[in-house]
Amino acid sequence: MEKQNFTYSKYDIDKDDQAENVVEDDDRKFLEKDYIKNLPYAFIRFTPDIVFNERQKEVFKGMSIKEINNKIYNSLKLGEHYTNQTLSYTIKDVDSHRIWKLVIEPLYKNGLRVAVDATANIGGMTKLLALHGIRVEAWELQEEVYLMLKSNINLYHLNDLVKTHLGRYDYSVEKGCLVYIDPPHEKSFMSSKNDSSVNHFNLSIDKYPMYYIVERLLSSGAKYVLLNMPLCYKYNMEFAVKNNHLIKIYYLGNKNVKNFLITKGKFKPEYWKIIGTAKNVVVESDKYSELYKCKLVAL
Numbered sequence: 001m002e003k004q005n006f007t008y009s010k011y012d013i014d015k016d017d018q019a020e021n022v023v024e025d026d027d028r029k030f031l032e033k034d035y036i037k038n039l040p041y042a043f044i045r046f047t048p049d050i051v052f053n054e055r056q057k058e059v060f061k062g063m064s065i066k067e068i069n070n071k072i073y074n075s076l077k078l079g080e081h082y083t084n085q086t087l088s089y090t091i092k093d094v095d096s097h098r099i100w101k102l103v104i105e106p107l108y109k110n111g112l113r114v115a116v117d118a119t120a121n122i123g124g125m126t127k128l129l130a131l132h133g134i135r136v137e138a139w140e141l142q143e144e145v146y147l148m149l150k151s152n153i154n155l156y157h158l159n160d161l162v163k164t165h166l167g168r169y170d171y172s173v174e175k176g177c178l179v180y181i182d183p184p185h186e187k188s189f190m191s192s193k194n195d196s197s198v199n200h201f202n203l204s205i206d207k208y209p210m211y212y213i214v215e216r217l218l219s220s221g222a223k224y225v226l227l228n229m230p231l232c233y234k235y236n237m238e239f240a241v242k243n244n245h246l247i248k249i250y251y252l253g254n255k256n257v258k259n260f261l262i263t264k265g266k267f268k269p270e271y272w273k274i275i276g277t278a279k280n281v282v283v284e285s286d287k288y289s290e291l292y293k294c295k296l297v298a299l
């Protein structure tokens with residue numbers, strides 16, 4: 001398991017250690033083909049554990065959770081809230097609820113109240129965080145997508161909790177925040193140190209290895225960095241040890257990706273020296289709500 005998640009080679013922050021791991025564009029095309037069929041599963045649904053903010057209390061007064069979810073679903077418009085392409089990137093409803101329960105809620109219980117969504121897209125993760133009362137600074141590089149992000153925040157009435165930024169994430173952090181990075185995994189999004197017009201994050205950022213970016217964020221005040229990475233991604237162990245990175249790795253049921261949660265501090269048994277690798281178990285059931293049930297198990 002360790003070998004799947006870590007590389008033991010000498011680190012070199014000037015070397016893009018993930019260049020060979022980006023996904024061929026053709027591999028992604030199938031995702032975009034039929035994605036609109038997945039619309040009912042893409043947008044996050046309200047669940048009973050979500051505590052309404054003042055605006056939501058007003059707008060959704062007297063409505064059941066089912067009615068609210070239907071209202072939102074019936075309001076979704078192609079070109080305003082999503083396109084085939086943006087939908088293929090956004091975290092699905094069920095995956096977002098699982099990531100909340102297993103990864104982020106424990107941090108919330110530990111006092112987390114502010115986050116940066118460095119790669120917001122149409123707002124899958126931004127909405128999840130804000131629906132649970134976390135204040136979010138959401139960054140999106142592409143203007144067309146950014147406008148959809150704003151429409152989605154309006155649709156869920158999360159304006160008071162989310163501040164959006166059109167442009168490249170500038171590494172700004174608030175003390176104690178979580179930074180979520182869900183970079184594009186495709187070749188076409190490769191960033192380049194020499195070409196400032198190509199400024200997408202990738203598995204590396206500005207061709208710096210992701211572990212170096214994590215260190216930069218943690219040492220400027222972020223408490224946690226959460227990475228959504230493809231299965232082939234490996235974190236540099238030597239750098240992690242030298243910089244006291246404590247890492248938990250989660251396989252949350254989505255077959256193509258894994259999450260790295262990184263914080264800094266003194267070694268604790270649940271962190272990576274005894275790797276906190278975990279997996280979720282879906283309870284088999286016909287009921288949609290049962291899909292959210294999951295628990296961590298050691299691999």
Ligand SMILES: C[S@@+](CC[C@H](N)C(=O)[O-])C[C@H]1O[C@@H](n2cnc3c(N)ncnc32)[C@H](O)[C@@H]1O
Nearest residue numbers: 090091119121123124125141168169182200201
């Ligand atoms: C995989 S999507 C994120 C999906 C999102 N987490 C969700 O669940 O809806 C990656 C997004 O990051 C944006 N992006 C890439 N590099 C960026 C950067 N340097 N700053 C801000 N946004 C960036 C891309 O335009 C794309 O929309």
